[in-house]
Amino acid sequence: MQIKLSSLGKRFNYEWIFRNLSYEFVSGKAYAVLGHNGSGKSTLLSLISGYQLPSEGTVSYFMGNSEVPVDQLYRHLALAAPYQDLLEELTLEEMVLFHTRFKPLRGITPQQLPDLLQLQPARHKLVRDFSSGMRQRLKLGLALYSDTPLLLLDEPTTNLDQAGVNWYLEHLDRNRQGRLVLIGSNVPHEYSFCDEQLPIHQFHYKAPERKRS
Numbered sequence: 080m081q082i083k084l085s086s087l088g089k090r091f092n093y094e095w096i097f098r099n100l101s102y103e104f105v106s107g108k109a110y111a112v113l114g115h116n117g118s119g120k121s122t123l124l125s126l127i128s129g130y131q132l133p134s135e136g137t138v139s140y141f142m143g144n145s146e147v148p149v150d151q152l153y154r155h156l157a158l159a160a161p162y163q164d165l166l167e168e169l170t171l172e173e174m175v176l177f178h179t180r181f182k183p184l185r186g187i188t189p190q191q192l193p194d195l196l197q198l199q200p201a202r203h204k205l206v207r208d209f210s211s212g213m214r215q216r217l218k219l220g221l222a223l224y225s226d227t228p229l230l231l232l233d234e235p236t237t238n239l240d241q242a243g244v245n246w247y248l249e250h251l252d253r254n255r256q257g258r259l260v261l262i263g264s265n266v267p268h269e270y271s272f273c274d275e276q277l278p279i280h281q282f283h284y285k286a287p288e289r290k291r292s
């Protein structure tokens with residue numbers, strides 16, 4: 080998979096978050112989108128995932144030589160992000176089975192996932208009764224183990240304790256080979272292994288200064 084950003088820009092109302100962002104992402108590499116709070120990391124990941132539209136410029140997706148239309152991207156994409164919803168009324172086991180109706184898993188069965196998430200005791204618990212760390216592990220596990228060429232992780236270790244952070248690093252390492260991995264973060268332990276870094280503030284738009292008369 081390959082993703083090309085061409086002169087990409089996003090603004091909300093009159094405020095440009097970034098502008099003139101051209102970049103190319105390729106399979107087999109992990110990229111860190113870096114920046115302080117409010118700098119535009121989630122906005123960029125959400126443009127790349129097709130959930131938001133750019134204000135200017137384009138995002139293009141390619142599998143081999145064929146371009147993938149943005150409305151077909153969901154087939155190739157696995158995402159874990161704070162703004163992503165889980166199905167609260169399902170148990171863990173049901174949630175995993177529901178997910179795998181749309182996205183097959185990489186080399187494991189749905190029955191094995193609760194164990195890999197270290198959430199086996201909670202397999203019959205409703206997702207709405209999960210702690211914030213359990214929810215994050217579930218989001219990450221579903222994304223990491225989805226059989227997709229594109230993996231987007233926004234603030235992946237939010238709400239995780241040290242054991243959870245170690246779990247994230249180990250299972251990402253097991254599941255990143257051959258994929259295009261994009262991580263939005265400002266916490267070094269989440270992205271220090273990445274091959275490339277994209278500091279979003281480099282693309283912040285500064286309005287030209289007005290001349291004083």
Ligand SMILES: Nc1ncnc2c1ncn2[C@@H]1O[C@H](COP(=O)(O)OP(=O)(O)OP(=O)(O)O)[C@@H](O)[C@H]1O
Pocket residue numbers: 091092096114115116117118119120121122123265
């Ligand atoms: N729907 C929206 N409407 C208006 N402004 C928005 C909207 N979404 C984001 N913004 C603004 O865009 C800017 C970038 O937000 P974004 O969430 O992308 O930052 P971030 O780098 O991911 O921040 P954090 O590290 O805090 O998660 C912020 O100034 C935010 O207020």
